[in-house]
């Protein structure tokens with residue numbers, strides 16, 4: 001059945017009809033805000049597995065916002081100009097909860113949305129991930145690196161699902177001339193992250209604010225690079241705006257590297273928490289280091305992150321303070 005969104009034409013200056021899958025999640029809900037602000041019509045689609053209506057509650061009732069409960073593993077028939085495909089649980093705890101559904105979300109989701117893009121001639125952007133590089137042998141990772149991924153491990157449902165989605169994107173481009181953009185997102189954090197999703201930034205902040213022990217997996221010397229959500233959204237929107245000849249893949253993230261231990265110490269300092277650091281064994285397939293080479297983003301998008309780790313963490317901590325009512 002067709003969504004009424006297809007017929008929602010009006011007198012106002014509508015720039016584009018934009019479908020955001022996973023729109024009620026952390027990144028998706030900020031993207032809804034961003035695109036509503038510049039005058040687009042937004043169709044936010046989500047099955048609320050990890051996302052929540054709370055994240056978009058402030059937009060409900062807005063004349064250019066529509067929220068649809070839908071699982072992207074099933075086809076969707078709507079008319080749109082642009083598609084941001086963000087639907088997929090992103091934290092290991094959530095994507096390992098139902099790994100078969102995780103792979104289906106990436107693979108069947110990509111097939112359904114690419115089919116939609118083909119039919120409507122919409123541009124389509126895939127939220128891929130640095131996980132396609134697996135446990136990388138080169139550092140930093142550039143887009144030409146093919147990755148080192150375990151195909152049968154506990155993270156494979158996510159990593160290989162996303163890799164297969166990238167393959168589908170490029171095959172739809174080569175075979176059907178669908179206008180694709182593949183962005184490889186590195187660790188991103190900010191307000192509206194799920195407090196219990198087990199991701200390192202939200203974990204540490206919640207533990208620090210509650211005065212609980214801060215759990216470090218491994219020795220804490222594994223490196224990560226953390227990008228604040230506002231910076232990432234600038235890059236995503238710029239990627240969608242590139243000319244049709246640009247497909248990506250393109251790394252989006254913050255190249256400033258920090259260790260997990262340093263992250264914990266910074267959070268303790270900002271929150272002035274008395275939490276202690278405790279060490280636990282490193283989970284299987286946890287990558288030792290991650291850092292994007294963003295040369296392509298700098299040259300193609302004219303983009304680089306602006307928000308420092310301290311500033312981004314402070315804004316995220318403010319959000320969690322309110323959310324946890326501390």
Ligand SMILES: NC(=O)c1ccc[n+]([C@@H]2O[C@H](COP(=O)([O-])OP(=O)(O)OC[C@H]3O[C@@H](n4cnc5c(N)ncnc54)[C@H](O)[C@@H]3O)[C@@H](O)[C@H]2O)c1
Nearest residue numbers: 022025026027047049050051071072086087088090185188
């Ligand atoms: N945040 C990061 O650091 C990061 C890094 C790399 C890639 N990404 C990618 O960006 C996207 C958004 O991530 P996020 O951090 O906002 O995570 P999130 O879990 O907050 O958002 C994912 C959203 O997708 C929805 N969803 C899951 N399965 C679905 C399905 N089958 N049908 C419809 N909706 C479904 C969830 O309910 C949720 O709202 C994901 O695709 C993720 O893989 C995020």
